[in-house]
Amino acid sequence: MTDDPTADEAIAALRADDTLEPYIREHGTVAISPADDLYQRLVVSLLRQQVSIDAADAVRDRLFEQFEVTPEAIAATKPDRLTDVGLSSAKAEYARAAAEAFRDREYTLESFEGLDDEAVIDELTTIRGVGPWTAKMFLLYGLGRTDVFPVEDLGIRRGMEIVCGPELTRGEMVERAQEWAPYRSYASLYLWRAYEG
Numbered sequence: 001m002t003d004d005p006t007a008d009e010a011i012a013a014l015r016a017d018d019t020l021e022p023y024i025r026e027h028g029t030v031a032i033s034p035a036d037d038l039y040q041r042l043v044v045s046l047l048r049q050q051v052s053i054d055a056a057d058a059v060r061d062r063l064f065e066q067f068e069v070t071p072e073a074i075a076a077t078k079p080d081r082l083t084d085v086g087l088s089s090a091k092a093e094y095a096r097a098a099a100e101a102f103r104d105r106e107y108t109l110e111s112f113e114g115l116d117d118e119a120v121i122d123e124l125t126t127i128r129g130v131g132p133w134t135a136k137m138f139l140l141y142g143l144g145r146t147d148v149f150p151v152e153d154l155g156i157r158r159g160m161e162i163v164c165g166p167e168l169t170r171g172e173m174v175e176r177a178q179e180w181a182p183y184r185s186y187a188s189l190y191l192w193r194a195y196e197g
Contacts, residue, residue: 004031006146010183014190017179019163023190030189034109034144039102040069045137046094046129047087059086071102094129101127112143120145140185149177149184159191 007029015021035041043063048056062085067073074082074095082092101107112120120143121135130138136150150156151170160173168176180187 004033004144006183007031007186010146010186013183014180014187020180020187020190023163023194027190027193030186030193032140032144032146032185032189035142037069038107038109038138038142039071039098040064041142042098042102042124042130042134042138043069043074043095045134045141046091046098048137049091049129049131049134062086071099074099075103090129094127097128098130109143117145117148140188146185147182149174149180149188151177155192155195156188159193159195162194163191 011024011029015024044056044060047060047063063069063082066085067077067082077096079089079092079096082095083089087095105111112123115123117139120139121132124130124135124138125132131152133150133152136148136152139145140148140150151173157170157173160168160176164173164176177184177187
């Protein structure tokens with residue numbers, strides 16, 4: 001059983017795709033749900049921008065060990081204290097900008113409920129350091145949205161090449177992924193698993 005009420009329906013629909021079905025069979029049920037802490041989830045995505053997950057997670061562990069990772073606390077923290085635990089100068093700025101946005105705009109799960117995915121992306125990308133990739137990670141892992149296809153992600157593109165064949169352009173990947181709507185988030189999880197082996 002899973003806490004995700006949509007998972008069984010989504011996976012049953014995705015099994016109809018012969019290219020994806022072997023990966024569903026291999027990796028079993030995947031689930032999507034909102035994060036317990038939206039600000040912390042956004043910080044994790046900021047840390048993972050353009051670096052390996054292992055490197056980002058090492059920095060995350062030090063950050064979470066040494067600081068209270070809340071909007072109020074990080075907004076009040078001097079950038080050099082954040083760089084001391086491994087954040088780059090830019091990412092220290094981004095974490096503080098996100099903290100200020102969460103504090104000042106009082107973001108909660110309910111804040112985003114009335115917004116469609118594009119509106120959430122538009123809102124988040126007003127924050128310094130948050131681009132389309134980070135916003136889509138927030139949609140998927142923060143808000144638990146079920147129809148997100150983050151083609152900006154290298155792992156997604158590599159997974160598409162493994163599952164659907166090489167030499168697809170990003171536009172062709174987006175078009176191909178339309179076949180998985182409205183469950184593209186679940187398909188994305190399988191693409192990552194295909195890439196990670």
